[in-house]
Amino acid sequence: MKAQPIYLDYNATTPVAPEVAEAMQPFLHEAFGNPSSSHAYGHVARDAVMQARQRVADLIGASPSEVFFTGCATEANNLALLGVARALGRSKRHLVISAVEHPAVMAPAKYLAQEGWDLSVVPVDEYGLVSPFDIAEALRPDTALVSVMCANNEVGSIEPIAEIAAITRRKSVLLHTDAAQAAGKIPLDIAALGVDLLTLAGHKFYAPKGIGALYVRAGTPIRSVLHGAEQEHELRPGTENVPAIVGFGVAAQLARDRLAQAQHHSKQLRDLLHQRLRESIPGLMLNGHPEHRLPNTLHVSFPAVSGRELLSEVGSILAASVGSACHSELDTVSGVLAAMGFGPARAAGAVRLSVGWMTTHAQVEAAAAALANAWQRLRRGKSETASA
Numbered sequence: 001m002k003a004q005p006i007y008l009d010y011n012a013t014t015p016v017a018p019e020v021a022e023a024m025q026p027f028l029h030e031a032f033g034n035p036s037s038s039h040a041y042g043h044v045a046r047d048a049v050m051q052a053r054q055r056v057a058d059l060i061g062a063s064p065s066e067v068f069f070t071g072c073a074t075e076a077n078n079l080a081l082l083g084v085a086r087a088l089g090r091s092k093r094h095l096v097i098s099a100v101e102h103p104a105v106m107a108p109a110k111y112l113a114q115e116g117w118d119l120s121v122v123p124v125d126e127y128g129l130v131s132p133f134d135i136a137e138a139l140r141p142d143t144a145l146v147s148v149m150c151a152n153n154e155v156g157s158i159e160p161i162a163e164i165a166a167i168t169r170r171k172s173v174l175l176h177t178d179a180a181q182a183a184g185k186i187p188l189d190i191a192a193l194g195v196d197l198l199t200l201a202g203h204k205f206y207a208p209k210g211i212g213a214l215y216v217r218a219g220t221p222i223r224s225v226l227h228g229a230e231q232e233h234e235l236r237p238g239t240e241n242v243p244a245i246v247g248f249g250v251a252a253q254l255a256r257d258r259l260a261q262a263q264h265h266s267k268q269l270r271d272l273l274h275q276r277l278r279e280s281i282p283g284l285m286l287n288g289h290p291e292h293r294l295p296n297t298l299h300v301s302f303p304a305v306s307g308r309e310l311l312s313e314v315g316s317i318l319a320a321s322v323g324s325a326c327h328s329e330l331d332t333v334s335g336v337l338a339a340m341g342f343g344p345a346r347a348a349g350a351v352r353l354s355v356g357w358m359t360t361h362a363q364v365e366a367a368a369a370a371l372a373n374a375w376q377r378l379r380r381g382k383s384e385t386a387s388a
C-alpha cells in the first residue's frame with residue numbers, strides 16, 4: 001500500500017481514538033436499544049447516554065443536566081444563537097459576534113440579521129484577538145447575546161472569554177462561546193470562563209464525526225429550533241445517536257485525563273516545526289498570537305508563494321490546509337486573515353499546520369523538510385519564469 005501523507009491537519013478533524021472506537025462497538029451491535037424505550041434494551045442505552053453526559057459535563061466542569069447532545073458543532077452553534085433569539089426575541093433584538101467566528105456562528109447570526117435583528121460584528125487586532133473593551137462598547141440595552149469563539153480554528157488565537165464574561169455578566173447579557181477547537185487542547189472550565197452557553201464538537205478531540213454538544217447554564221432562556229419528541233429535555237428532539245454519544249463521552253474523559261501530556265506533546269512538536277521552517281525559509285511569518293494560541297496550531301505565511309500551490313506541491317508527503325477545512329476549496333482570502341488586516345500576499349501564502357496525539361518527531365522533521373524543499377522549488381520556478 002502507498003504510504004499515507006503525514007497528517008498535520010488535526011484542527012480539521014482527528015482520528016477516532018482506539019479506546020473510543022472500542023467503547024462504541026457494543027452500541028452498534030447487541031446494545032442497540034433506543035434510550036426512550038422502557039424495556040431492558042432501552043435501559044442499557046439510556047444508562048450509557050447518562051454516563052456519557054456526565055463525562056462531557058466533567059470535561060467542562062458543568063452539571064450533566066446542562067449538557068445537550070447535538071449532531072455537530074454547527075448544530076450546537078445554531079441552537080445557541082437561534083434558540084436564544086427565539087426565547088428573547090420579543091424584548092431584545094441585538095446580537096454581537098466577533099469578526100473571526102466560524103461560519104457555523106457567522107451564518108446563523110447573518111440569518112437573524114435578515115430576520116430583522118441588529119448585528120454588531122466586533123473587529124479583531126492583528127493577532128485575531130477581540131478586545132473586551134470593544135465588546136463593552138458594542139453592548140446595548142436590547143442586546144440578547146454575545147458570541148465569541150474560545151479559540152480560532154485557523155490561527156489558533158485564544159480569545160479573552162473570561163474578561164468578556166465579566167462585562168456581559170454586569171450588563172445581564174448572555175454569552176456563548178464556540179469551544180469546538182479549544183476542547184482537548186486547553187483547559188475549559190465553565191466557572192472560570194463564566195459563559196452561559198458553550199459549543200463542543202466530538203471529532204476535534206478523537207470522537208467520531210457527527211456528534212456535538214451545547215452546554216446551557218441552568219436557567220438560560222433558550223427554545224428549541226426543532227420540533228419533535230422529548231429527547232434532550234425537548235431542546236434537541238430526535239433519537240439519540242447512542243454509539244457516537246458513548247464515544248464522545250470516552251473522548252471527553254481521555255481529553256481530561258491526557259490534557260497536560262497532550263499540551264506538552266503538541267507544543268513541543270509545533271515549536272520544533274516552526275523552528276525548522278524558520279531555519280530554512282527566510283521571511284516566514286507567524287500568524288496568530290505568539291503566546292495566546294492553541295498549543296497544537298502553527299499558522300504561517302510563506303513568502304512569495306501561495307499556500308495552496310505549496311500544499312499541492314507536497315500533497316503526496318503532507319496533508320495540511322490553507323484556512324479552515326470547511327471552506328478550503330475556495331481561493332479567496334480567508335475572512336479571518338482579512339479581519340486581522342492581512343494584505344493579499346500574506347494571506348495567499350498562509351498555511352495551517354496542526355499537530356495531534358499521533359504526531360511524531362520524525363513526522364515533523366519530514367514535513368518541515370518537504371515544505372522547505374517545495375518552497376525552494378516553487379521559488380526557483382518563479383524566478384526562472386520571470387527571467388525567461
Ligand code: PLP
Nearest residue numbers: 072073074102104153180181201
Ligand atoms: N466551530 C469551529 C470553531 C470549528 O472549527 C468547526 C469546524 O471546523 C465548527 C464550528 C463546525 O464543526 P462541525 O463541522 O463539526 O459542525
